[in-house]
Amino acid sequence: MQIFVARLAGTPVFDPAGDKIGRIRDVVTGLRGSRPPSVHGMVVEVQPRRRVFLPITRVRGIEAGAVVFTGRINVRRFEQRATETLVIGEMLDLTVSVYGRPVTVFDVAMAETSPSTWEITKVAVYRDKRRRDPAIVEWSEVSGFDILQEDQGAAGLIASFDSMRAADIAGALHDLPGKRRIEIARALDDERLAEILEELPPGDQITILGMLEPERAADVLEEMGPDDAADVLHDLSEEKAAELLALMEPREAAPVRRLLTYPSDTAGGMMTTEPVILPPSSTVAEALAHIRQQDLLPAVAAQVFVTRPPNETPTGAYLGVTHFQRLLRDPPSTLLGGVLDPSIDPIRPEFTLREVAFYLASYNLVAAPVVDELNRFVGAVTVDDVLDHLLPEDWRERSPS
Known part of the structure; x- marks a missing residue:
């Protein structure tokens, strides 16, 4: 045979x-x-x-x-x-x-x-x-x-x-x-390579990006989540990071530049700038349609953040969050402004890794909303981002004992 x-x-x-x-x-x-x-x-x-x-x-x-x-x-x-x-x-x-x-x-x-x-x-x-x-x-x-x-x-x-x-x-x-x-x-292709780079140890990320043409490396960074792209650029030399940022499309580079202003082990440095964000006038049906998107990670799709327009980070005034389970319980025509969880207060970008982990554990959450000093929603820290930072730096390279 x-x-x-x-x-x-x-x-x-x-x-x-x-x-x-x-x-x-x-x-x-x-x-x-x-x-x-x-x-x-x-x-x-x-x-x-x-x-x-x-x-x-x-x-x-x-x-x-x-x-x-x-x-x-x-x-x-x-x-x-x-x-x-x-x-x-x-x-x-x-x-x-x-x-x-x-x-x-x-x-x-x-x-x-x-x-x-x-x-x-x-x-x-x-x-x-x-x-x-x-x-x-x-x-x-x-x-x-x-x-x-x-x-x-x-x-x-x-x-x-x-x-x-x-x-x-x-x-x-x-x-x-x-x-x-x-x-x-x-x-x-760029999208698949971006997905894989997000799962590789920093040393492999740097080696692979360094072997690509700068324009191709910038294209791949554009396909990554802004938080993952920022983590990679944090590990590069200042000169190389600046070169790749300059080659990225301005719209794609803007959230990455914002993330790079925060230390990597704070809420601002760990957060994703692309969670599900909707205005209070959206309905439960519209929210469910958004979190049903196949390319969303489970931790991102578990909740919808509600803000005043604009609804891209940094948004208008942050109003609150509603969770997937609550969306399943309410009629499809219900407005999001009426189903917010009043018990969840947002955190600030300067929260340390320890503080973010304590916050998620205390409230049994998979994501934490982050707002700036003007109460604008700037991103969300998901539990997988926190785990990435809590584990040893070389955790992707070794098997647990």
Whole structure:
């Protein structure tokens, strides 16, 4: 039975008791010259965002939509050895040769050649990338996998990312060699790259933005939330941050510039300037339509902030907040001015991280409204922003113990 590896990406992994313990993220092989590479095992992502190694000898079944293993899995974080190659991360998109003719790899197949022994046996290639002219050839017919390539491309790997969340892709990128990471970043569209950058550690963010053309880096920052863009610019040199801000569209740069005036560990530095804001004359039905938008994060969609016009930050006078649960209980025609929560007082931009965390915990909230000295609504601090700052700076780079 032939198993095409790229199709395994994201497949659930089950233990002998039938419990799902994670998902397949890659397959680990060892190149052996002209001989078919041996499959050492699989990289499995278990929660919370820890990548571990599952030896191929433990795999008892690979079926449609499931991989089943026996025994126990070692939860130590996977570390790739120098002699190992990741199929999805490093083989896809390579330009290799079939009888001297250049072709591009878009998948490889593995097969069980003897009990508990698997090898890479076939290679799926495009003979013409522009026309997507596919062919499946034997491993023995292919050469060039062991040659370092300056520009590998990224279409195949990006295709394997298609159904993954941005945080999972960020974890995969972080584990790739630096050269491969940059190739993928350059091939992603601005919106997708922005989503992934928001989930990467600061060091990776700086490296990737530094390898992009300044105009492209500015475009990506425009696609990020203003608070996330401000966090990235805080970590850059003053000269680089000023250059990228100057290249951003003025309308997109304005809220980022405002956020940069606050220390990063205060309410003003952590807040998002793009929560759901409506006037008191809007109805419950209109509010529900706004928070129903798919691109809103759950913490942002949990409440609607009500202000006098203008309804973009900094707004007119802040009037109050109404929560998702309250909106569900009232008739659709009810005006928002009549369903405000009178018990929630706003906070000021200078509130410290500790004060914001205490405020959210005291009132069991997922977001805190922030107003300036003129009682204008300037943003909202969400619980995920607070967690980002409470956790160690390198929390995205390491697994919890």
